Amino acid sequence: xxxxxxxTKRYGATVAVDNLSFExxxxxxxxxxxxxxxxxxxxxxMILGLDTPxxxxxxxxxxxxxxxxxxLTKIGALLDAKWVHPNRSARAHLAWMAASNxxxxxxxxxxxxxxGLTSVANKRAGAYSLGMSQRLGIAGAxxxxxxxxxxxxPVNGLDPEGxxxxxxxxHRLADEGRTVLVxxxxxxxxxxxxxxxxxxxxxxxxxxxxxxxxxDRASGTTVKVRSPQLDQLQGVLNQQQLVTxxxxxxDQGKVLFVxxxxxxxxxxxxxAAEGIVLHELTLxxxxxxxxxxxxxxxxxxxxAHDEIAAVTDVTAVPPVSGAEVAxxxxxxx
Amino acid sequence: xxxxxxxxxxxxSTRSPWWCMIVAAVLTIGFxxxxxxxxxxxxxQRATIFITQPGAQLxxxxxxxxxxxxxxxxYRFGTIRTSFQAVPQRTALLLGKTAVVAFLAGxxxxxxxxxxxxxxxxxxxxxxxxxxxxxxxxxxxxxxxIFALSAVIAVAIGILIRQSxxxxxxxxxxxxxxxxxxxxxxKVGDDMAQWSPFANGSSFLNQGQDFGLAGSxxxxxxxxxxxxxxxxxxxxxxxxxALISASRRDA
Numbered sequence: 097x098x099x100x101x102x103x104t105k106r107y108g109a110t111v112a113v114d115n116l117s118f119e120x121x122x123x124x125x126x127x128x129x130x131x132x133x134x135x136x137x138x139x140x141x142m143i144l145g146l147d148t149p150x151x152x153x154x155x156x157x158x159x160x161x162x163x164x165x166x167x168l169t170k171i172g173a174l175l176d177a178k179w180v181h182p183n184r185s186a187r188a189h190l191a192w193m194a195a196s197n198x199x200x201x202x203x204x205x206x207x208x209x210x211x212g213l214t215s216v217a218n219k220r221a222g223a224y225s226l227g228m229s230q231r232l233g234i235a236g237a238x239x240x241x242x243x244x245x246x247x248x249x250p251v252n253g254l255d256p257e258g259x260x261x262x263x264x265x266x267h268r269l270a271d272e273g274r275t276v277l278v279x280x281x282x283x284x285x286x287x288x289x290x291x292x293x294x295x296x297x298x299x300x301x302x303x304x305x306x307x308x309x310x311x312d313r314a315s316g317t318t319v320k321v322r323s324p325q326l327d328q329l330q331g332v333l334n335q336q337q338l339v340t341x342x343x344x345x346x347d348q349g350k351v352l353f354v355x356x357x358x359x360x361x362x363x364x365x366x367x368a369a370e371g372i373v374l375h376e377l378t379l380x381x382x383x384x385x386x387x388x389x390x391x392x393x394x395x396x397x398x399x400a401h402d403e404i405a406a407v408t409d410v411t412a413v414p415p416v417s418g419a420e421v422a423x424x425x426x427x428x429x
Numbered sequence: 430x431x432x433x434x435x436x437x438x439x440x441x442s443t444r445s446p447w448w449c450m451i452v453a454a455v456l457t458i459g460f461x462x463x464x465x466x467x468x469x470x471x472x473x474q475r476a477t478i479f480i481t482q483p484g485a486q487l488x489x490x491x492x493x494x495x496x497x498x499x500x501x502x503x504y505r506f507g508t509i510r511t512s513f514q515a516v517p518q519r520t521a522l523l524l525g526k527t528a529v530v531a532f533l534a535g536x537x538x539x540x541x542x543x544x545x546x547x548x549x550x551x552x553x554x555x556x557x558x559x560x561x562x563x564x565x566x567x568x569x570x571x572x573x574x575i576f577a578l579s580a581v582i583a584v585a586i587g588i589l590i591r592q593s594x595x596x597x598x599x600x601x602x603x604x605x606x607x608x609x610x611x612x613x614x615x616k617v618g619d620d621m622a623q624w625s626p627f628a629n630g631s632s633f634l635n636q637g638q639d640f641g642l643a644g645s646x647x648x649x650x651x652x653x654x655x656x657x658x659x660x661x662x663x664x665x666x667x668x669x670x671a672l673i674s675a676s677r678r679d680a
Binding site: 141144145146147148161162163164167168173175176178179180181182183184185188189191192193195196197198236 | 431432434435436438439442443444445502503506507508510511512513514515516517518522677679680
């Protein structure tokens with residue numbers, strides 16, 4: 097488990113990480129989410145003992161990173177795939193890492209095999225594509241077979257094939273019962289990969305919850321119902337104190353939306369009790385993007401010009417048509 | 430000693446250290462061939478061990494460049510972070526690097542000095558180049574110590590500067606230029622020059638030598654072994670400052 101308490105990092109007058117407290121729970125993939133410049137990388141560097149916090153601290157299973165004896169067997173990390181000597185072969189790169197933690201030579205071959213670099217292991221790392229470098233970085237993280245893994249923006253700049261590979265790899269690691277903390281500014285990516293989310297903006301914690309909860313809390317859920325007896329159903333639901341509205345949706349005719357704290361179970365049962373025919377009953381979630389934009393809206397460090405920001409807002413409207421999203425960022429936790 | 434293994438793998442898995450070591454050895458030996466190969470007649474009779482060693486300082490510079498690069502390339506390519514991540518005990522890791530680099534520099538220093546002496550023996554006939562005074566042994570074997578200690582200084586400067594061009598500039602300008610410029614300062618200049626670290630490194634090697642054709646050398650601040658100790662003191666002090674700074678700084 098990784099535990100941060102009041103973690104703060106100041107560079108002169110700039111506060112990169114501001115009184116950040118969170119827990120990374122064992123055996124899960126936790127997404128570390130925030131806009132560019134929110135302090136994700138700085139936080140990860142502090143976890144790994146590379147940067148010293150101005151105040152507060154972060155511990156791995158109760159220990160500071162700098163006190164770990166063979167850290168690679170406890171926590172593996174890929175912060176930057178470029179951190180290899182371009183004239184050194186992948187095998188030699190992993191060999192010195194293995195030697196530093198007294199790992200057997202076989203661990204190098206195992207790690208290379210795991211990321212599929214065996215055939216190019218003796219080539220110099222400088223000739224690798226970004227995708228291959230990323231794989232080498234992951235091999236380095238897995239070298240000591242650690243229970244905790246840290247990845248900083250692992251899909252950044254990768255082609256679709258590379259992205260899919262990383263994504264499946266993360267799931268595999270989580271299935272093996274490892275703790276994974278993966279940072280990203282790509283929310284859709286996190287929705288696919290992470291169970292838990294730690295959301296930060298401008299160095300401050302915005303939310304820590306499960307991914308589902310985060311989306312629910314931020315943009316709420318809506319139940320969409322299609323039925324030939326819409327008016328009758330609306331009456332029934334209104335009697336149950338539910339907020340409903342009927343809209344004309346293109347190609348689907350009239351559609352009933354039920355908002356607020358409800359489930360498809362409740363509505364299905366209510367309809368069945370009255371003998372109302374249903375053609376569709378679906379729970380619609382707000383997208384992670386919408387939730388994220390809404391929660392971090394105030395904390396994006398470098399705002400675009402207004403017009404561009406406006407365009408971004410339009411694209412960020414959740415696919416739930418007409419779903420009202422609560423205005424203003426919520427301060428959670 | 431896993432940090433020794435780590436640094437050994439790092440150093441030998443790229444090509445430039447190999448080149449530096451070969452160039453360093455070849456320079457001293459090649460210069461010895463040039464200084465002794467063209468000697469004729471009376472000059473040849475006056476040849477001494479000392480004149481087989483003029484390339485040593487150049488080789489020493491090359492090894493210092495290698496030593497500094499062993500650190501600064503890690504900063505340049507970010508591998509220093511991977512290193513600190515693998516071994517969070519930074520002082521231990523950097524001491525391991527210093528040990529490996531200094532040992533290699535020492536070995537190259539010995540190959541260079543004795544190799545140059547051997548070449549001198551090949552080219553010079555009729556002069557006595559046998560190693561038979563303690564001073565002559567000190568000149569040849571001591572080259573290993575001087576190479577090793579200057580490599581320690583280079584590693585320390587590399588850690589402090591973290592940037593190849595800057596570190597190399599300091600390491601070349603300091604012994605070759607700055608220490609000599611001290612002589613131009615009135616009154617205190619001579620003392621400053623005599624108490625400069627690299628000047629004492631040379632003084633350890635040069636005292637009591639038969640300079641022969643090379644003419645006489647300047648004054649020395651202290652005896653040869655004290656001079657070596659003084660030079661070693663500089664290396665130790667710089668390395669200590671560098672290690673403290675590396676432990677405190679963000680990587």
